[in-house]
Amino acid sequence: MDVHPDKLDITITFAQSLDGKLAGPDGAQIALSCSESMQITHRLRSTNNAILVGANTAINDNPQLNTRLLPTEEQRNPQPVVLDTNLRLPPGCKLVQNFVAGKGLQPWLLTPGSDDLDWHHRRRVLENAGARIMIYNPNSTSHVDSIPSILSTLSFNGVSSLMVEGGPSVIQSFFTAHNKYGSIIDRIIITVAPMFVGEDGVGYNLPRSDGKPAFIHKDSFLAGKDAIMVLEPTSA
């Protein structure tokens, strides 16, 4: 399979503490960003045509993934995408509710599919509730190796710019896929909040660099109490 079919522009973005944590103990949601940096995150959402999160984030946080913090005339909601192998997303979640209420785009749930009868039952329930289930290459054997198929599926369905918002497991998969398959990520935008979470928080790791940094600094600025840092791949 072509790893870079109509290459999507991919921005990885998230907020982390000074000790590199994105979530609290057991992956619990924590408020890291201040209102100023959160507004920048919403602006970034408005400049991408899709936003992707993992199933745990979609389930734990019940996010809206919209641009409601921007002035009305600047609000442009990205296509919400959830990586949800086992279709665990509750059909009553805000992403589905907002779509049904005409306040959001139809959420796309990406999965490699399953032969399991319960999986097919959950598919019917989610589709009846309003979600769209999209199957990517069922031969994908791991989360990392499924990234190229996921990106092909999004590209085939008209997505050209994608914001990957988390959580840590999804970010880790994208970093590893970038390292394994060549340039997938175009930039990383990290909000660094001046606080510590502690060792029971959840962070991420980058693959071994062998002395060559995979990403280099491009820009830094302050937003309220937070620092926002932009990095790009060394090869870009």
Ligand SMILES: NC(=O)C1=CN([C@@H]2O[C@H](COP(=O)(O)OP(=O)(O)OC[C@H]3O[C@@H](n4cnc5c(N)ncnc54)[C@H](OP(=O)(O)O)[C@@H]3O)[C@@H](O)[C@H]2O)C=CC1
């Ligand atoms: N600080 C920040 O900016 C952010 C923080 N968060 C926090 O992160 C927490 C959750 O993080 P985490 O537990 O790591 O979970 P994720 O949100 O990263 O979801 C991981 C799950 O997504 C599914 N998945 C499907 N395909 C892939 C793939 N290719 N790569 C990785 N995962 C895949 C898997 O479940 P399955 O196999 O069942 O499909 C996996 O267990 C949330 O509670 C949230 O608060 C989230 C976003 C941003």
Ligand SMILES: Nc1nc(O)c(N)c(N[C@@H]2O[C@H](COP(=O)(O)O)[C@@H](O)[C@H]2O)n1
């Ligand atoms: N930028 C940022 N800062 C934080 O402190 C966060 N906890 C997150 N989390 C992400 O934002 C999603 C919530 O989105 P909505 O407000 O519901 O639109 C959450 O699910 C994480 O993806 N992000």
